[in-house]
Amino acid sequence: MDVYEAVTSRRAVRGFTGRPVSRKVLQRVLSAAAWAPSGSNLQPWHVYVVTGEPLAEIKRRAGARLAAGEPWDEREYEMYPAALKSPYQERRAAFGRERYSALGVAREDWEARQRAASGNWQCFGAPAALFCYVDRGLGRPQWSDLGMYLQTVMLLLRAEGLHSCPQMAWSVYRKTVAEIVRPPEELILFCGMSIGFEDGAEQYIRTGRAPLDETVTFVESR
Numbered sequence: 001m002d003v004y005e006a007v008t009s010r011r012a013v014r015g016f017t018g019r020p021v022s023r024k025v026l027q028r029v030l031s032a033a034a035w036a037p038s039g040s041n042l043q044p045w046h047v048y049v050v051t052g053e054p055l056a057e058i059k060r061r062a063g064a065r066l067a068a069g070e071p072w073d074e075r076e077y078e079m080y081p082a083a084l085k086s087p088y089q090e091r092r093a094a095f096g097r098e099r100y101s102a103l104g105v106a107r108e109d110w111e112a113r114q115r116a117a118s119g120n121w122q123c124f125g126a127p128a129a130l131f132c133y134v135d136r137g138l139g140r141p142q143w144s145d146l147g148m149y150l151q152t153v154m155l156l157l158r159a160e161g162l163h164s165c166p167q168m169a170w171s172v173y174r175k176t177v178a179e180i181v182r183p184p185e186e187l188i189l190f191c192g193m194s195i196g197f198e199d200g201a202e203q204y205i206r207t208g209r210a211p212l213d214e215t216v217t218f219v220e221s222r
């Protein structure tokens with residue numbers, strides 16, 4: 001698979017089969033992903049790879065919290081600014097429309113939307129997950145390094161025939177994750193990432209992208 005194919009075939013998959021992912025493959029992917037760039041080569045990513053019984057336990061505990069209507073954990077970072085300005089608000093709304101219309105869920109059906117969202121905390125059925133942390137003493141450039149690393153992981157997973165879904169949703173159940181992975185206090189959970197083989201029955205609409213001239217400006221000689 002060439003890089004273009006890896007990039008264009010990656011999408012946030014929200015339906016996985018239970019087929020296990022081998023530790024050898026995950027080790028190969030994560031060893032290669034370590035070549036991702038970072039400012040001054042800080043390599044500020046801290047990743048926990050969770051499979052088997054520990055992942056089942058995280059899913060069980062998250063499911064129990066959800067069923068009990070327990071509040072989310074207080075946020076350690078804001079996922080989005082409170083007032084999202086244009087054009088981001090429109091793009092977010094378009095994403096929501098596409099996601100829920102693929103599932104046949106009406107915009108005003110809050111309960112059905114919550115049910116769909118709750119798949120996050122079952123890793124959408126995936127048998128493997130990463131929990132990706134960054135040191136709380138580091139700043140925005142290092143969070144950006146973490147993003148580059150995560151995309152590198154997701155592209156390498158494609159080369160292995162695997163799919164993924166990065167999930168900030170786990171940050172609101174960060175204490176449940178911490179009960180199992182026991183990260184040091186100085187780390188913040190940025191996101192989880194579900195990993196596995198795609199379940200062909202998943203209903204989705206492929207997300208679109210803004211036209212190139214909305215996000216890219218060429219400054220060149222005439």
Ligand SMILES: Cc1cc2nc3c(=O)[nH]c(=O)nc-3n(C[C@H](O)[C@H](O)[C@H](O)COP(=O)(O)O)c2cc1C
Binds near residue numbers: 010012120167
């Ligand atoms: C940092 C990050 C966090 C995300 N968090 C979630 C999440 O919690 N749940 C989810 O279903 N998708 C999540 N996504 C997936 C995005 O919704 C998805 O990448 C975006 O809509 C573009 O679609 P595509 O990845 O299928 O191309 C996240 C993506 C990123 C990069």
